[in-house]
Amino acid sequence: MTDKTISFMSGRKHYTIPINDILYILMKKQDAYVHLSDGSVLKTRKTFAEFQDELGDDFIRIHRGGLVAAKAVHSVNKLIMLSNGDSLEYSSQHRNEIMEKFRRKQRAIIDALADNDNPTENEEYHKHYQCFDAIPIAFTDIEMIFDEESQAVDWIFRYGNEALAKLEGCPLEVMIGNTFHSIFPNMDKKWLRSYERAVLYGEKLELIDYSPEIDKYLRIICFPTFKGHCGCLLFDISEMRISCEKNMTEQAVLMYLRKIME
Numbered sequence: 001m002t003d004k005t006i007s008f009m010s011g012r013k014h015y016t017i018p019i020n021d022i023l024y025i026l027m028k029k030q031d032a033y034v035h036l037s038d039g040s041v042l043k044t045r046k047t048f049a050e051f052q053d054e055l056g057d058d059f060i061r062i063h064r065g066g067l068v069a070a071k072a073v074h075s076v077n078k079l080i081m082l083s084n085g086d087s088l089e090y091s092s093q094h095r096n097e098i099m100e101k102f103r104r105k106q107r108a109i110i111d112a113l114a115d116n117d118n119p120t121e122n123e124e125y126h127k128h129y130q131c132f133d134a135i136p137i138a139f140t141d142i143e144m145i146f147d148e149e150s151q152a153v154d155w156i157f158r159y160g161n162e163a164l165a166k167l168e169g170c171p172l173e174v175m176i177g178n179t180f181h182s183i184f185p186n187m188d189k190k191w192l193r194s195y196e197r198a199v200l201y202g203e204k205l206e207l208i209d210y211s212p213e214i215d216k217y218l219r220i221i222c223f224p225t226f227k228g229h230c231g232c233l234l235f236d237i238s239e240m241r242i243s244c245e246k247n248m249t250e251q252a253v254l255m256y257l258r259k260i261m262e
Contacts, residue, residue, distance in 0.1 A: 006054050008034075010042040017042075019058065020201075023072045023082060025051055027065030037084070037203075060101045062090035070105035071201050073098070074193055075151065083197050106150030109200050116227035122177050125159040138164040138234040141225055144199045145179065152196040154179045154187075158229065167234055168214055184213040191220075198222045198230040208237070 007016045023035045027048050034042045048065055059067045062080060072082045076099055079087040090098060119125050125141060132139045142155040157175040165172045170183060181187045190209065197203045207220040219235040 006051075008042075008044040008046040010034075010044045015042060019055060020071075022055070022059075022069055023084060023086070024066065024068040024088065025059075026088075035086075039084075057101070058105070060094075060098050062088060062094055062098060064091070066090070068098075070101050073102045074196075076102065083193055085193075103150050106146075106200070110146050110150055110228075113199075113228040118226045118228070119158075122158065129159045129161075132159075132161045135161065136163055138167040139231065140164050140234070141229055141231050142180075142195065143226075143229050144195060152192045152199070154181045154192075155195060156180075164234065167216070167236060186213055188212055194220075195222055195230050195232075198224050199228060 004019045005016050006019055006022070007014065009015070017034070017036070021037050023037055025035070025048075026033050030045060032044050032046050032048065032051060034044065036042070048067075051067055052059075052061070055067060058071070059069055060073070062068050066088065068080060068082070068088065072084070074081045074083045076090075076095070080090050080098070081087050119128065129139070129141060139159075139161050140157055141159040143158050144152050145154040145156065147153045156177065156179050158177075160172050160175055162172070165175070168175065175183060188211070191207070194205045194207050198205055202224045204223040205221070207218070207222070209218065209220075210216075211218050217237040219237055219240070221233045222230050225231040
C-alpha cells in the first residue's frame with residue numbers, strides 16, 4: 001500500500017486524500033468525480049491527465065475518462081466488478097491492459113505474503129488464539145486461497161472457538177485445517193470479496209448479510225491478522241440485543257443504521 005496523498009479543491013474546500021482511499025475516478029465533461037472507499041464522492045475540476053500523472057501505475061485507465069485503483073478490481077467480465085460491489089463499464093480496447101495490471105498488482109501482493117513467519121501447525125494457531133476459546137462470540141482465523149489469476153477462491157479454517165462451531169453447526173475437528181467449500185458446498189462467493197480486501201490491503205470491514213450456508217443473518221467484522229490471513233468475529237443477528245438507555249445512545253444507533261443503508 002502507498003502512503004502518498006493527492007490534493008485538489010472540491011466545493012471551495014481543499015482536500016488532501018490518501019491515494020489508498022481512492023477507488024475510482026470518472027470524468028463528466030470538465031468535472032472529475034472521485035469515489036472514495038468510505039462511499040463518499042468528491043467533485044473537482046482537476047484534469048484527467050493530472051490524475052493519471054499523480055496516481056501512477058496503481059491505477060488503471062478503463063476508458064477515455066475513467067481510472068480505477070488496481071486494488072479495487074474484483075473481476076473483469078462484461079463489466080468491471082469492484083470490491084465494494086460497484087460495477088463499471090470499460091472500453092474493450094483497454095481490456096488486456098486492465099487484466100494485466102490487475103493480475104500483476106494482485107500477484108505482487110500475494111507473492112509478498114509468502115515471505116512470512118506464520119505458524120505451520122494448527123496447534124500453533126490454537127496456542128496463539130487460546131484466549132478466544134471460552135468467549136461467547138464466534139471467532140475464526142482463516143487463510144485465503146488464491147487461484148492462478150490472483151483471485152481469492154476459498155479459505156482454510158486455521159483456528160475457531162466453540163462459539164464458532166455452534167454458530168456454523170459444525171464441529172471444530174471438521175472445520176480446522178479444511179476449506180470452507182469442502183464443508184459448505186453451497187458456498188456464497190460474496191464473502192470472498194471482503195475477506196480478500198482485509199488480507200491484501202489491510203482493511204477492517206463490517207459485513208451484514210444473509211448466509212445461505214447456515215441459513216442465518218450474520219454480522220461479521222473482519223480484519224487482517226497473519227500474512228495471508230484475516231480474523232473474523234461473527235454474530236447471529238437474531239440473537240443480538242441493543243441496549244439504548246440514553247438519548248445519545250439512540251442517536252448513535254440511528255447514525256450507525258443510516259451508515260449501513262448508504
